[in-house]
Amino acid sequence: MIEPRTLKGFRDHLPAQALARERVLEIARRVYRSYGFAPIDTPALEYLEILTGKGSDETDKQLYRFQDHGGRDVGLRFDLTVPFARFAAQHVHELGLPFKRYHMAAVWRGENTQRGRYREFMQCDFDTIGTASPVADLEMVLVVHDLLAAIGIERFTIRLNDRRVLAGILGRLGLADQSMSVLRSLDKLGKATPEAVAAELAAHGVAAEAAAALLEMASLAGPPVDVLARLSALVGDEEQGRAGVAALAVIVARAREAGVPDGRVAIDPSIARGLDYYTGIVLESFLDDLPALGSICSGGRYDNLAGLYTKQHLPGVGASLGIDRLLAGLEELGRVATVETPAEVFLVHFDERHIADYLRIATAIRAAGMAVEFFPEAKKVGQQLKLAAKRGFPAALVIGSDEFAAGTAQFKNLSTQQSVTIDWHGDLHVLADAVHSQLEAAKHT
RNA sequence: GUGGCUAUAGCUCAGUUGGUUAGAGCAUCGGUUUGUGGUACCGAGGGUCGCGGGUUCGAGUCCCGUUAGCCACCCCA
Known part of the structure; x- marks a missing residue:
C-alpha cells in the first residue's frame, strides 16, 4: 500500500x-x-x-x-x-x-x-x-x-x-x-x-x-x-x-x-x-x-x-x-466559518415510496434559485438531521407520508430548531416560493 | 537553506526509572426510540505508537537517520 x-x-x-x-x-x-x-x-x-x-x-x-x-x-x-x-x-x-x-x-x-x-x-x-x-x-x-x-x-x-x-x-x-x-x-x-x-x-x-x-x-x-x-x-x-x-x-x-x-x-x-x-x-x-x-x-x-x-x-x-x-x-482569529456545504436546504429522505416526489421538489427548489441536497438514503430522520446540522445547512425540509397526505411540508431552521408548516397543496411553485421566503427569513435570524 | 521544539486512535491528549493483549475524553457507527439533530444510558469499530535503522532478553519509552508540522533566522503572500 x-x-x-x-x-x-x-x-x-x-x-x-x-x-x-x-x-x-x-x-x-x-x-x-x-x-x-x-x-x-x-x-x-x-x-x-x-x-x-x-x-x-x-x-x-x-x-x-x-x-x-x-x-x-x-x-x-x-x-x-x-x-x-x-x-x-x-x-x-x-x-x-x-x-x-x-x-x-x-x-x-x-x-x-x-x-x-x-x-x-x-x-x-x-x-x-x-x-x-x-x-x-x-x-x-x-x-x-x-x-x-x-x-x-x-x-x-x-x-x-x-x-x-x-x-x-x-x-x-x-x-x-x-x-x-x-x-x-x-x-x-x-x-x-x-x-x-x-x-x-x-x-x-x-x-x-x-x-x-x-x-x-x-x-x-x-x-x-x-x-x-x-x-x-x-x-x-x-x-x-x-x-x-x-x-x-x-x-x-x-x-x-x-x-x-x-x-x-x-x-x-x-x-x-x-x-x-x-x-x-x-x-x-x-x-x-x-x-x-x-x-x-x-x-x-x-x-x-x-x-x-x-x-x-x-x-x-x-x-x-x-x-x-x-x-x-x-x-x-476564529473568523472562518465551519460550514461544510455550499447548499442551503437539506431535503430529508423520509420515505422511499416518495423518491419521485422528492426529486421533483428538489428540481423545483433549484429552479427557484436555491441549492438543495436530497439525502440519498432513507435513514433515520434523526441521523439525517444530525448530519445536516453538522454540515452547516441553514435549513432542512421534512416531508413524510403525513405531510404528503395533507399537502404540507415542515421547514426546519437548523440553527434555531424551529419548524414552520408550509401549505403547498401539491403545487411545486407554491412550495418553492415558500421555501425561498422562509430561507430568507432564516438568514436574518 | 541554518538552528531549536514536536510527532501515540478522526480530534485533544495520558502512558509511571524501557517490562506481559497501548488507555481516556470528544467524534464516528449501532441500540434504547422502523416519524425529527446539540441531553441520558448501553454497545461497537478504529492505533504495526510518523517512517526506517540501531542498542537491549525486551522500546511508545534510549540512540541515529528520515519525513512532516510549529518557532527563530532569512525572506515574504
Whole structure:
C-alpha cells in the first residue's frame, strides 16, 4: 500500500477550508471588477529565463526549476507579477493601454514553511500597466482597502513607502551602493534594539552620523502627515527623495478624500520590500490583531520590469492578496466559518415510496434559485438531521407520508430548531416560493 | 537553506526509572426510540505508537537517520 501524504508546504483543502477560500476569491473578484480590472490567465510553467533575475537572488534560489521532457529549462512561476510583465510585453498590441488585469492563481516557492508560509499558495493580483499616473498608484491603495474591508476585516493597516524616498536618503548619505545591506539591517528594527542595528550599520562601514539619520528615518511613526514632514526634512533637496515624499503625500490626501478612514493608511519608511523590481510606491498590509503573520497584501510600482521583455516603456503598478496566508490568519482569529456545504436546504429522505416526489421538489427548489441536497438514503430522520446540522445547512425540509397526505411540508431552521408548516397543496411553485421566503427569513435570524 | 521544539486512535491528549493483549475524553457507527439533530444510558469499530535503522532478553519509552508540522533566522503572500 502507498502511504497517502502530501509534500512539505503543499496542502489539501477540505470543504470548510475550500468554501472559505472560495468566498474570499469571490469577494476579490467582485472588488477587482468594480474598478474595471479584467481577468487573464497565464501558464504555471514558464521558460526559466523569463523568471530568473527579476525578483532578487533570494527569489532565484526559491524558484522551482527543472528540465521538461524536451530538455527545455523551465520554472514554476514564483509570483504573478513577473509572468504578467511578460504577458503585457507579448500582447501590448492586442490590449491597448493602459491595461488593467486581475489574476488569481497558485504560485510556488521552495522555501522553508511556517504558519501562513507555504510552498504552494494562491495569490490574487491586480495590476495596471502602461501608465505612470499617480491615479493608478492611488487606485492600488483604494482597491487594497476596499478588498480587505469587503472581506470583513475591521482592523488592518496599509503601510506605504516609496522606494525613491529610501534611494534619496541613501544617496544623500553617500550610501547608494550599499542600499541592500543597509535596508536589510534597518529591517531588523523592532526585533533588534536600535543600538544593535547601529552596530550592524557601523560594521557595514556606515558613519555614525549617517547611521543615526537612517535609524531616525526607519523608526518614524505616527500620523502620516507628521511622518511625511519629518521625511521631507531628512530628504532635504535631494530630487528623487522629494518626488517620493510628494507622491506619498498625494496618495495620503486623496485616499482620505476617497473615504478611507484615518488609521488604515500609515507611512512606514522601514518598508523596503525585497523584490528588486519596485521603483516607486511600495505597500504592505497587516492584520492589526496578528502582525506577526506578516503582510497579507503587498505591492508597488515597477516601471522597468516589462522593459526586460520589450523596448516599449510599460510602467506598472499593482498588488497581491495572499489568500492562503490571510485565511491562516482569519482561522487563527476564529473568523472562518465551519460550514461544510455550499447548499442551503437539506431535503430529508423520509420515505422511499416518495423518491419521485422528492426529486421533483428538489428540481423545483433549484429552479427557484436555491441549492438543495436530497439525502440519498432513507435513514433515520434523526441521523439525517444530525448530519445536516453538522454540515452547516441553514435549513432542512421534512416531508413524510403525513405531510404528503395533507399537502404540507415542515421547514426546519437548523440553527434555531424551529419548524414552520408550509401549505403547498401539491403545487411545486407554491412550495418553492415558500421555501425561498422562509430561507430568507432564516438568514436574518 | 541554518538552528531549536514536536510527532501515540478522526480530534485533544495520558502512558509511571524501557517490562506481559497501548488507555481516556470528544467524534464516528449501532441500540434504547422502523416519524425529527446539540441531553441520558448501553454497545461497537478504529492505533504495526510518523517512517526506517540501531542498542537491549525486551522500546511508545534510549540512540541515529528520515519525513512532516510549529518557532527563530532569512525572506515574504
